[in-house]
Amino acid sequence: MSLNLDKSAWKRVRLGDVIRRSRSQADPANGDVDRYVGGGHIDGDSLTIERFGDVNDGQMGSTFTYLFQPGQILFVSARPYLRKSGVAVNFSGVVADKTYVLDAVPENGLLQEFLPFVLAADHFIAYATAEATGSMNPRLLWGQMQRYEFDLPPLDEQQRLADLLWALERYRLSIRERAERTWDAAAVVLRHAWEAEHKFAIGVIGECVTGSTPSKANADYWNSEEVPFYTPSEIDGEFIASARQRVSLAGAQVGRMVPKNSVAVACIGGDLGKSAVVTEPGISNQQITSIVGLPADDAALLQAILAHPRGRAALQARETTTIVRKLNKSDLMKVEVPWPADRRTLHAAIRARRIATVGANAEASRLARFRSGLTAEIFGGAK
Template identity: 25%
Template sequence: MENLPALNLKNLDKSEWKSYRFDQIVKNISERVDPNNTDLEVYVGLEHIDSESIHLKRSGTPDDVDGQKLRFYPGDVIFGRRRAYQRKAAVATTHGFCSAHALVLRANPEIIDSQLFPFFMHSDAFMHRAVDISVGSLSPTINWGTLKSQQFLIPNKEQQKSIFKILWALDKVIEQEEELLRSIYISRKTYINSVLYKYETGIESALPNGFSVKKLEDVAEISGGSTPSRTNPEFWGGDIPWLTPTDVTKNEDIHLSTTKERITKDGLKSISNRIYPPGSILYCSRATIGYAIINDVAMATNQGFTNFICKSSINNYFLYFLLQHITPELTRLAGGSTFLEIPKSSVKSFKVVIPEEFLQKKIAKKIVEYENTIKTIKLKICKSKALQDSLINHIF
């Protein structure tokens, strides 16, 4: 951040800024393309555009679609006019065509520099207006006829250069951080695949020294939870944290010490439930299969979990990462018509590959280091994006 260009936002002079209709700021490119009769190789649907990003990182091919589409050129901005609240507006870097549920917009260089225009498109000033003028309830969509007459305040050309320099410099920082994050993810995956084994028949003879095959019930006490009656107020609002899958899916850490709801001792007794001590692995085995936490405080869970209290022969962090690694295999054991659920009996008898204790700790420590690094980089990216959003919205 230290090398970002200087910009005095506190004293940003807007006295010479002018208001323009949107059709003065941009040109709406309406050139049509037939996917079945084109030499263009790149197709961009709304699903290929990331929310709140000016970068287009994915695309499809003409074989993916039928019907008339819109032509775009390098430097054009593809803006998702359907469900504008998703804030999809990305800069094209190639020739191609896109969904007719988008607008292809080209900055008018007499009014706004093409390097500033993508950031303007992601300002609250523009996006909130876009949402306000959308029509339709199930899939609100913007009509060009309405959008083109909207008025927006635009900086003078002299100020635009200094503004987009700092925004692109900050964008470069974010891109570098995101690239670092991607490389860490790849490195972590490579390491995990090299040290965590999935059980296959006959694997025993191929395992390194110190590794053995065990059933999950051999290394942990496995049980589940349940839900006290909602009609009895004496069962709720107590001192015992009570975990639901929602608590876990919204958690971005391995650990969890708080839950949305709490039950009483009577509530616990009413369902023959138990309290899981700190350090247990609470694993979602119903509907949202694979989400898991290691609890920092004693807590009970609902019936959506299969819970593990580790025996002395297994490191709980190692088992946590192993369960994540074998979730696809466990999911294949799931059944149910309304939602998938893995039977506890199937989990108990499931065979896994376990190394000696010193290796468990070594492996778990390394993966935790990866997790902490990922968490740190994500925080940096979050702060950088927050700063970028703040700058864009302060300017526009």
């Protein structure tokens, strides 16, 4: 799709001439506000900010004093390549000093509805990344941000383009909302399963296998890309999609292979209790115990049961604590979970959840590419 833009009436502007930075402050300790937004609350693929923290949750730093109101745009100046910016649609709160609270200046030619797309465009992100200072935590300073130049359409054309781009964003949010409803439905089914009286020990449901690490001293084991080597850091979500390290076939033979559809459970430290289904046969280190021998539907169901808050609590109730938290294989085998003889309803709920998630992610990726193409046509490609 091409917008067929006539840019003859567009005007070259500096960002600092068409936006204002609000420096209003509030003291959360005085009860002035009850919400804060940190970088972790802002999704890099979203133009709206819907998540926040409670100022009394103990996680907010001392620099969270800059006040924002509904409709203002927040831009996280640290690591701009993460694309942490968006509109706080319907709530107020505070942000830290490295997050800029921004307003467009319509009398200088920029609409508030159009500004989020200026900051989300690849052209601006490339500039911000190149101009950020600092090696450990690069930051786009306010002065440098103001110097960014781009071609700005007249107000009526900005409105037309903003309407189109916001329609895409609303569609993306509606897809996500539909997927979330399937998660809510699955959560109800899982809760009812956990409330049932009859439970079975994991050791009865499948065989438990603890991983082992091939000797690092043997280069023949590691100088290869043949077999995935899984660690707890890769357990993030329902499935382990990839491994950062791989070993040779010889290295895998001295380890303990876990087949596809195994349920990997992290059994040590801060990752204890995290679980995911293995999608590619491989080996793991000794910090993971895998439940093997399950068909695909049962593996996905068991992972969902263990990821449920009741499942995490059941795992943690069996842990031992010395220097670090640990869940031994023998104790994992004793963890009791709901496992009815007829699991068809549970299978259907988890399958529907997975299909909705995969579909939503694929559509979101397609929309992101489409929006990127449109913004590149409007603002130019990456610098």
